[in-house]
Amino acid sequence: MQSKHALAAAALATACLTAYAQLAPVDAADPVAPLVNQLDLDKYKATIKGLTQFGDRRQGTARNRAALDWIEAQLKSYGCTNTERLRYEFTEPVKRGPAQLQPLRAGGPAAQGGGTLFGKRASTGVNTDPMAQPDEKLRALNSEQTPLGTGPRESVYCTKVGTTRPDEMYIVSAHMDGIGFGEAANDDGSGTALVMELARVFNAPGVTTERSIRFILWNNEETGLNGAHAYIAQRKDLQGIESPKGSGLYPEPTWLGVIQHDMLLFDHGMPIPKLDAAGKPVLDARGQPVYTAPKEQRAEADVNIEFQVNAKQAEGAAKLAWALRAANEKYATDYPAAVGNRMTNTDSVPFMDLVPAVSLRENERGMQIGAGWNPHWHQPTDLYSTYSDKDFLLGLNASQTTLAAVAQLAGARGKP
Template sequence: MNDRLAQPKTKRVLRIISVVTALLLASPVLAQPAARTVDPVRVLVKRLDLERYKATIKGLTQFGDRRQGTARNRAAIDWIEGQLKSYGCTNTERLTYTFGDEPVHRVAPARAVVDIGSDEPGLSVGGGRSRGATLQTGVNSNPNAQPDARVRALNTPPAIPGPREEVYCTKIGTGHPGEMYIISAHMDGIGFGEAANDDGSGTALVMELARVFSSPDIQTDRSIRFILWNNEETGLNGAKAYVDQRAALQGKESPAGSGRYPEPKWLGVIQHDMMLFDHGMPRADGSMSPVQRPEADVNIEFQSASKRAAQSQELAWALHAANERYATDYPAAVGRHMTNTDSTPFMDLAPAVSLRENDRGAQVGSGWDPQWHQPTDLYTTYSDKDFLLGLNAAQTTLSATARLAGATLR
């Protein structure tokens, strides 16, 4: 073809391309950058707030140590239930059981070792070898060791044998309501303090997760149950009563054809027990650092001797992965010596892990937390960095559970 004949045609094509490009760029859709996909898990994590977390712990401490079998314990259960309902977790229920006399709490050597799964208070149990300086650990049983007259008077009435209750509520899954994850902590304490860390910190964490997941703009594919155990300090009795009463009911639709599952199948149990204090090991003279150590982390533990060890380890690493992606300040560490906490009665029946401030056997049991079961376990004992460690544990569990349960925004 003659070059002079082809030139006008080429110019016309270029003009057409130019006009079409200009029209496309003027389009209101293409003129704007593509919208980024919203990560629902990150949205949920941002709804956690340090001041709200602290306020919930503070609210729990108004009941003193919340010792099981006392009026202050029952008042705390009523308060917890009221808070859950105010969050929108309105389908609250109570499990009732009977408990007798408390065991004798005795001081024990820091490294006394008994069988895995033992719940005898004051013993460091379940494996894990301590290193460095260690201190004796035990339970303060003397009310006069509490110098605050208000707290001392509040904690003076003793536990009385008889009926016990513990409260829980459930986020119902929209796709698989007959399957659930259990998020838990124990609300009772001992030691004649305020049980701010053991286990107000874990109880407040579970309550804050119930608040976030109960928002009407959040739905989950699978159910999530938020449980506040009673009688942990006497030997995990509240958790054991739950397992005894409800394990056989798992996954059964009741009434038939209703689409309701009073006890969904347990996909995993995530327990929280002492979340705040990671100041390192005792010094050679028995003193402790007054500040959070730079290496502070969230300890995620499973029990390697359990029948569900492989699944529990998988759950632990799912929490670890969520921590890496969503926690703001503190990393997580995975260990294999879960013991002496309310996930223990579940560990042969379902994947079960616990989150703590330190390794239970090698660290907490060796004096790494001098407030453990002592009058000094008060709200005012802890700094914002201590509370922030607890908030990072909340971020870890919330993000992992949101991913596992299939959380989405409406």
Template structure:
């Protein structure tokens, strides 16, 4: 059923064959997929995000980050995804640079050891105004811009309880970090696997509800549904929650460095067990809730345009989710796996057309600054998000990005529904690709 179509093939022939199969295939509605999608519930999704926000912004290296990691692992086990594991890596926090100073660079790759140092950062667009200009993703966005950046001032958080919760900062020096994951083992091809991920750490002295409680909750909800004993899959699926995304995608880079050469190796020999199945595709989820569109002029009480101290127009994000909001599915056109990644992105777009209930999907080709980047030259990799990160986030279209306002109460049900539609998109696509089916009834 289209499973494994986008595998990073060892030979050119097998990769070409996979793409040929995809081009001749069609997504067809399936009763099981529909049933699985219906298990995604808006209130459950919201409740998981809300639980994650109880740990504050989950800044890497802090006690609240570690407690969030423990909670995520316990939840995965409670869903029946009992084979949870942690991948450990070392991170060095330099005295001269904090993890909350600027956006992570998608171009910086740490060494292939377990040590991950902070990556050099790419500047984001700092000021408002009209017109074009290069976005983070290497593209140009024409239109209104708003100021963007990363909040580093805890006093801007007006909620005293949250300010106290977020008080601990990342310690200077080298310390250990951990990702957590669990795996749905394929019945027919346990040696092949799709990776479904999101980062759980955040910054900005808020609750990191959107960035990235929304993506973390999405992955956890999919792990819950696929872990049902009533569901079997032909191929394996790994649900991964990354750490240290905000410091340069360090958790994902560490995973690739440690695990890429272990793909498809049976261990122990003859056991039928594959600790690291061969990667067929990587799907990342990062900021799923906010697609309110281009900033609009801020008006005073008399309906006049507000100007800043320099006399320039001030623009603010619309309060409501825009009518044309969509789930953005991105791949990176310059990656070594661009062809397969594009096919994977369009397959997810087709899945959205068939199975998502409210918001459509759009495909973009400037995937950047998220945990799919370390995978993109090794395996077809895509990212689902609220809008195009490179252009729109970089142009200040999301006023809550790394700000104290990224709290649960900021978002409406229309916002949460955008995230749920992304979950519907990924669940349906991965169900088809992995060959999901109803498990046979065991005879006792």
């Protein structure tokens, strides 16, 4: 007898088959291609590099607040002049258990039982030691340590207002805070830069959209998705309400979909045994093999588009995921996309029972990332200099994927 989740997945299949072909084919009059062509690898890299000047942007610190100011200034410079802050009180730090705080060793208790499904697992965890960062300047930049201090916090967002349906909108988001005492270049500078680049293109002179698009950079993702939860608490019940009445203004348009972006650079594949100078496997203190990621982006690298199969809005989320998959095939230049149904631990999750919600990632969150496919996750090595152009190109292709899909879904027109 099939499980409930298997039956739910099967029930979604019919809807997904047609959603894949929903978006219009490319032709000479295609309004989307000129917008996608405005995305540029050097500009994407420059935005990530700009974010790294604030270190790991740990929530509650001065560097986090300085990064928010910089992001807001950049958005305004793109023409997104209606930039706003969502202010909330951070009162409940997430309680991280030992498995989340301590490195997981391949073959250890947290790694056992997954070998046949994931292959061999590498160490994962959160670096909590500021001295593990060898760069003295970066160590000094990240020296303020108040990650679990409570108090007022802010996320930042701006809105492209729709011309004919300003009362409806898509949310394009990423989280701007990080941890690990590095530069948080990938987690989540890569997603933040994507959202900022899309804001730049959609707010260029001459570009219009029928529906609204909101570009949100969440705070407090690393402490338990607090920024996203605060947004829902404050704004869910304001959806679609014209204010002032008769003005044609909708401070919170009705949510049509949420597209979250979280870690988009590193898809080097399954960890492999680390070898010594003689070519023999390196063993840890317990005699277990040490695993490390391959040095190059794998040939099979792809953008993972995920929704949650048991969410109340799963059917709509699946359609949204496949629309993004179709956009990738038509407009992305290098890397393909894959659709999965296990979205977890990212800022789209709080929305998934309220509105179709998906996330874009470098790897499958619940499987590959958790199995140590990215050794820089929450580590001092999450630095701009760690990644190659092949890595940055994966993030650019994710940008192309989301921009193309949202342009069609929101009815974008005009050539910047």
